[in-house]
Structures are given as structure tokens and as C-alpha cells.
Amino acid sequence: MVATDKRLETPKKSESASFNLATYLKERQQLCEQALDNSITVVYPEKIYEAMRYSLLAGGKRVRPILCLATADMIGGTIEMAMPTACAVEMIHTMSLIHDDLPAMDNDDYRRGKLTNHKVYGEDVAILAGDGLLALAFEHVATQTPANVPRDRVLQVIIRLGKALGAAGLVGGQVVDLESEGKSDISLETLNFIHNHKTAALLEACVVCGGIIAGASAEDVQKLTRYSQNIGLAFQIIDDILDITATQEQLGKTAGKDLTAQKVTYPSLWGIEESRAKAQQLVAEACAELESYGEKAIPLQALAHFITSRNH
Ligand SMILES: CC(C)=CCC/C(C)=C/COP(=O)(O)OP(=O)(O)O
Numbered sequence: 001m002v003a004t005d006k007r008l009e010t011p012k013k014s015e016s017a018s019f020n021l022a023t024y025l026k027e028r029q030q031l032c033e034q035a036l037d038n039s040i041t042v043v044y045p046e047k048i049y050e051a052m053r054y055s056l057l058a059g060g061k062r063v064r065p066i067l068c069l070a071t072a073d074m075i076g077g078t079i080e081m082a083m084p085t086a087c088a089v090e091m092i093h094t095m096s097l098i099h100d101d102l103p104a105m106d107n108d109d110y111r112r113g114k115l116t117n118h119k120v121y122g123e124d125v126a127i128l129a130g131d132g133l134l135a136l137a138f139e140h141v142a143t144q145t146p147a148n149v150p151r152d153r154v155l156q157v158i159i160r161l162g163k164a165l166g167a168a169g170l171v172g173g174q175v176v177d178l179e180s181e182g183k184s185d186i187s188l189e190t191l192n193f194i195h196n197h198k199t200a201a202l203l204e205a206c207v208v209c210g211g212i213i214a215g216a217s218a219e220d221v222q223k224l225t226r227y228s229q230n231i232g233l234a235f236q237i238i239d240d241i242l243d244i245t246a247t248q249e250q251l252g253k254t255a256g257k258d259l260t261a262q263k264v265t266y267p268s269l270w271g272i273e274e275s276r277a278k279a280q281q282l283v284a285e286a287c288a289e290l291e292s293y294g295e296k297a298i299p300l301q302a303l304a305h306f307i308t309s310r311n312h
Pocket residue numbers: 095096097099100106170171174198199253257
């Protein structure tokens with residue numbers, strides 16, 4: 001393996017030499033954990049709040065809220081401005097995982113290294129915990145975004161989150177995903193539809209909403225959209241590869257599920273190596289979209305690389 005020296009590679013970018021992704025991720029993860037912990041207080045009826053907290057605080061990489069905060073940063077906003085939106089995207093993501101794991105959908109027993117929500121609280125409460133998180137996401141953005149953020153930005157975020165989550169986003173992607181299971185003749189077009197909706201739509205909302213909260217212009221939004229669509233697809237390609245190559249311990253959920261469920265995936269169509277190359281190409285294109293932001297784009301560019309180099 002060739003050791004890379006960032007200072008030699010990019011001598012003009014002084015920050016790239018000092019930017020340490022591992023430290024950055026750890027610091028941002030801690031901030032997110034704290035904010036998520038504060039977002040739900042357990043009151044009567046305790047069972048539902050506990051079920052919501054169980055999955056929301058079960059770990060996870062926190063890629064989505066960190067992308068949201070990093071984008072707000074790049075556009076010139078603050079963590080305080082973007083944190084309620086960052087928490088909201090993690091609440092929506094957690095809801096989607098709780099519901100995805102239900103017996104009526106993927107019927108999974110483990111998530112984030114723990115028993116799934118319905119295994120602990122029962123199916124009825126798990127459905128409601130997802131519903132509760134979903135409702136809280138919108139309430140949280142509307143009520144907790146600081147007063148110095150113009151309300152039209154908050155409204156834009158609510159509109160985009162709703163769209164990313166509904167039939168035009170996550171829900172639509174999940175429906176096609178479920179109806180494609182067990183079919184071996186799924187086209188690349190259908191596979192792209194599933195992943196652009198099931199995975200990329202929310203990642204796009206994380207990035208673009210982080211930008212909007214910080215006052216992104218129409219031109220910024222265009223660049224952020226292209227960046228996030230590319231990393232969204234790369235994220236899913238790597239997810240498909242990890243399902244084959246990683247262990248249950250690394251993933252915190254059952255490995256090898258796509259093969260068992262005879263799912264058409266990117267590696268099943270292209271092979272692992274070509275899929276990995278495609279993901280790397282998408283990440284390179286995503287990073288190029290942010291060139292005009294100079295050093296300010298370093299964290300988002302590093303996060304894009306993290307998406308393809310992660311092992312869980
Ligand atoms: C509206 C709903 C419920 C959306 C679910 C969206 C989603 C990304 C599920 C996980 O996908 P997966 O089943 O392919 O991955 P995993 O292996 O993490 O379960």
C-alpha cells in the first residue's frame with residue numbers, strides 16, 4: 001500500500017493537511033448523540049418514548065446529520081442553526097429502519113448491533129415508534145430551529161423533507177424494492193429507481209436542507225443537489241458490496257441478506273470490482289461539484305470518500 005501525504009498532493013490547500021476525518025467524525029458524532037438524546041424526554045405513556053429512544057440512540061454512523069451540519073458549515077451557517085434539521089433527518093432515517101425491519105417488510109432481528117425494535121417492544125409499538133419519530137422530526141425542525149433563521153428557510157426544509165420521505169422518495173423506493181424481491185429480471189433502470197428513491201433522496205435532503213438553513217443560493221442548491229445525488233448512489237453501491245463482504249459483527253445487522261433474498265444488486269449486475277470503481281467515480285464527480293468552495297469543501301469531500309471507504 002502506498003502511503004499518501006496530503007501535504008505533497010495538495011500543497012495549496014493548507015487545511016487539507018490539518019483536516020483529520022476520524023477526529024471530525026468523532027466530534028460531530030458526539031454532538032449529534034447529545035442533541036438526539038435531548039430531543040426526546042420520557043413521559044407518560046413511557047413505553048412509546050422508550051421505544052423511540054431505543055432505536056434513535058442505538059448508535060449508527062450518523063452520516064446523515066453529519067452531512068447536514070457539514071453543508072451548513074460550508075455555506076456559512078452554524079451548528080446551532082442546522083442541528084434541529086440534522087436531528088430530524090436522523091429521526092426519519094431511524095423510522096425507516098424500524099419499519100423496514102418489521103415482519104411485514106424485511107423481517108429482521110438485528111439492527112445497529114441490537115435486537116430490532118419490534119423484537120423488544122412488539123410489532124404494534126414498533127409501528128407506533130416509527131410514526132412517533134416521523135411526526136417528531138417535523139415538529140422538531142419547526143419548533144427548535146433558532147429564531148435567527150428566517151422562517152421561509154424552515155418552511156423550505158419541511159417541504160423538502162416531506163418530499164424526500166413520501167411516495168416521491170423513500171416510501172416510493174421501498175414499494176418498488178419490496179415488489180422486486182425474488183425477481184431475477186430487474187432492469188438497471190428499476191434498480192436505479194429503487195436506490196435513487198430509497199437511499200439517495202434522503203441523503204440529498206440532508207445535504208440540501210443543511211445548505212438551505214444556512215442561506216444557500218439557487219446556484220448552491222444546484223451544486224449541492226448534484227454532489228448529494230452522486231454520493232447517494234455511491235452509498236448504496238457500497239451498501240450492496242458490504243452485504244456480501246462484511247460480517248454481521250461489522251454491520252450490526254444480518255449480512256448476506258441480498259443473496260438469500262435473491263435480490264438484484266449492483267454487484268450482482270456488475271461484479272464487486274466494477275461496482276467499487278463505479279462508486280469511486282461517483283465520489284470523484286461529487287467532489288468536483290464542490291471545487292468552487294475551495295478549502296471550505298474539504299469536510300464534505302472527505303465525507304464523500306468516507307462513504308466508499310467505510311467497512312460498515
Ligand atoms: C419507508 C421505508 C420503510 C423506507 C425504508 C428505506 C430503507 C433505506 C431501508 C433499508 O434498506 P435495506 O432493507 O435495503 O437495507 P438494510 O440491510 O439496512 O435493512
